[in-house]
Amino acid sequence: MSDLLKLSGVHTHIGRYHILQGIDLTVPQGQVTMLLGRNGAGKTTTLRTIMGLWQASSGEITLAGEHIESRTTPDIARRGVGYVPESMAVFSDLTVKENLVLAARDGPLDDAQLDWIFGFFPALRRFWLSRAGSLSGGQKQMLSIARAIIEPRKLLLIDEPTKGLAPAIVMALIECLKEIKRKGATILLVEQNFFAARELGDSVLVMDNGTIVHRGEMAALAADVPLQERLLGLSLEAHQ
Amino acid sequence: MTDLAANDPLPKPKRDIAPVLLPIALALLMIPLIGSTSSWLTLTAASLAMGMMIFIMASGLTLVFGLMDVLNFGHGAFIAVGAYVATLVLAPFAASIQADSLWMNLAVLAPAALLSMAVSGALGLIVERVLILPVYGQHLKQILMTTGGLIVAEQTLYALWGPQIIPMPLPASLRGSFILGDVAIAKYRVLAMLIGLAVFIAIQLVLNRTKLGLLIRAGVENREMVEALGYRIRRLFLGVFMTGSALAGLGGVMWALYREQVHASMSDDLTVLIFIVVIIGGLGSIGGCFIGAILVAMVANYGGFLVPKLALVSNILLMVAILMWRPRGLYAVTSR
Numbered sequence: 119m120s121d122l123l124k125l126s127g128v129h130t131h132i133g134r135y136h137i138l139q140g141i142d143l144t145v146p147q148g149q150v151t152m153l154l155g156r157n158g159a160g161k162t163t164t165l166r167t168i169m170g171l172w173q174a175s176s177g178e179i180t181l182a183g184e185h186i187e188s189r190t191t192p193d194i195a196r197r198g199v200g201y202v203p204e205s206m207a208v209f210s211d212l213t214v215k216e217n218l219v220l221a222a223r224d225g226p227l228d229d230a231q232l233d234w235i236f237g238f239f240p241a242l243r244r245f246w247l248s249r250a251g252s253l254s255g256g257q258k259q260m261l262s263i264a265r266a267i268i269e270p271r272k273l274l275l276i277d278e279p280t281k282g283l284a285p286a287i288v289m290a291l292i293e294c295l296k297e298i299k300r301k302g303a304t305i306l307l308v309e310q311n312f313f314a315a316r317e318l319g320d321s322v323l324v325m326d327n328g329t330i331v332h333r334g335e336m337a338a339l340a341a342d343v344p345l346q347e348r349l350l351g352l353s354l355e356a357h358q
Numbered sequence: 359m360t361d362l363a364a365n366d367p368l369p370k371p372k373r374d375i376a377p378v379l380l381p382i383a384l385a386l387l388m389i390p391l392i393g394s395t396s397s398w399l400t401l402t403a404a405s406l407a408m409g410m411m412i413f414i415m416a417s418g419l420t421l422v423f424g425l426m427d428v429l430n431f432g433h434g435a436f437i438a439v440g441a442y443v444a445t446l447v448l449a450p451f452a453a454s455i456q457a458d459s460l461w462m463n464l465a466v467l468a469p470a471a472l473l474s475m476a477v478s479g480a481l482g483l484i485v486e487r488v489l490i491l492p493v494y495g496q497h498l499k500q501i502l503m504t505t506g507g508l509i510v511a512e513q514t515l516y517a518l519w520g521p522q523i524i525p526m527p528l529p530a531s532l533r534g535s536f537i538l539g540d541v542a543i544a545k546y547r548v549l550a551m552l553i554g555l556a557v558f559i560a561i562q563l564v565l566n567r568t569k570l571g572l573l574i575r576a577g578v579e580n581r582e583m584v585e586a587l588g589y590r591i592r593r594l595f596l597g598v599f600m601t602g603s604a605l606a607g608l609g610g611v612m613w614a615l616y617r618e619q620v621h622a623s624m625s626d627d628l629t630v631l632i633f634i635v636v637i638i639g640g641l642g643s644i645g646g647c648f649i650g651a652i653l654v655a656m657v658a659n660y661g662g663f664l665v666p667k668l669a670l671v672s673n674i675l676l677m678v679a680i681l682m683w684r685p686r687g688l689y690a691v692t693s694r
Contacts, residue, residue: 220569
């Protein structure tokens with residue numbers, strides 16, 4: 119299977135802090151790659167660097183073989199990368215509809231795609247004309263993901279989508295992400311919820327202090343408690 | 359974290375009308391204090407006219423603040439340049455301006471206003487590319503660069519037109535007042551109100567009914583996410599900056615006609631009022647800017663009538679009061 123995304127020796131500085139210290143990773147086409155690690159390990163910085171929101175100080179980032187490390191964020195997005203930030207970042211002052219209209223950059227909203235999204239997130243249909251700022255946390259997360267998949271994307275970068283959500287909402291999100299995966303999407307997913315990671319991940323990367331310290335199959339890590347404790351400081355079961 | 363399930367009923371979005379009621383309440387409160395109904399009506403009309411002119415000048419600045427977090431202390435230059443450019447058209451056609459025909463007057467005024475807007479907008483393009491582009495994200499440098507730009511613009515106007523005050527008389531058909539009983543409302547003030555209202559409605563239509571408007575509103579709230587959706591917000595900002603500069607130019611023409619004079623430092627006092635309006639309205643909020651402009655004008659007019667000595671500080675007191683009530687302005691759009 120070919121690699122859709124590849125990072126080679128990527129360093130990122132934020133101010134005087136050296137956050138990413140030579141990241142090498144690959145994200146295979148059509149797979150869900152989990153990015154795990156303790157808080158402050160550099161997971162969010164990795165996604166933001168890929169997205170061009172923070173410029174890599176050195177190293178190479180290629181998307182489908184094309185160098186994107188010096189591209190601007192809009193250029194990277196236009197090459198088919200969807201981004202769901204940890205903060206959700208829905209536009210509170212805009213309605214649910216307006217948020218999705220903006221996300222459908224290349225034209226009018228596709229009815230079939232909308233119906234597919236509404237199948238997972240019926241709340242979005244119900245609150246179609248409500249201001250996004252008045253949605254609950256779970257509904258905002260649904261909107262944030264819907265915005266990323268309203269048009270076909272080559273790659274989805276998703277940062278802790280289940281963070282702080284009620285269990286019922288987490289289950290709905292997992293089902294949605296599974297369906298997106300079944301449709302052949304390539305996803306790089308930062309997640310702290312082990313259940314979600316185990317359900318969704320094909321491969322896993324573990325970060326610590328701005329470097330990748332482990333790479334392998336998600337199933338193998340899920341089955342190896344001593345390895346989890348060594349890499350993450352505690353068993354992944356504790357994250358459930 | 360408390361969280362609603364996906365299908366729980368959503369709390370109805372609250373319509374925040376308290377700021378809208380504020381100028382109405384202030385106006386009603388003034389009736390007994392002023393005593394005379396005709397004086398109150400005249401002052402209220404003057405406030406609305408002045409408020410509309412300030413709104414036109416401030417509307418671009420609030421979007422620039424909100425959208426790109428740029429502190430443009432040189433906004434006043436566009437006001438002065440707009441007014442001076444209008445003199446270029448109005449002076450050669452003085453006879454048409456003084457003709458007792460509304461259509462002849464407008465046939466000169468409209469091109470003058472359009473040329474002022476075009477020149478101010480073009481100047482906005484140069485200012486954004488030359489002064490602001492190198493200092494994005496650096497507030498102190500923005501203040502220094504734009505203040506420097508304002509000084510250069512003022513001195514250039516002095517060099518080109520001289521230090522004297524240039525008269526800009528009102529067109530003949532806009533002189534005088536409409537008399538309603540014992541109330542006199544200046545014709546020009548009515549025109550200023552209509553133009554201000556038209557600009558407000560046009561901006562609201564663009565912001566709420568077009569994709570461009572959606573992008574501007576989204577960019578004011580979270581420009582990073584707009585870029586992550588694939589939109590080049592710098593281009594959008596340049597367009598907003600030029601439009602804001604052009605509107606400042608239009609406001610400059612209207613203010614010069616209101617005062618019937620033009621001078622290079624005419625924007626100095628206005629700039630303070632404009633910043634107060636932008637701050638109390640909430641950065642990036644056109645609705646807040648509209649209400650803020652009316653409030654500032656009301657405080658200036660009512661305050662000047664009731665307690666003239668208070669007029670110098672009345673707008674600062676208004677800003678303090680509003681910010682104590684709502685620290686991020688009447689309508690907080692950004693988190694700044």
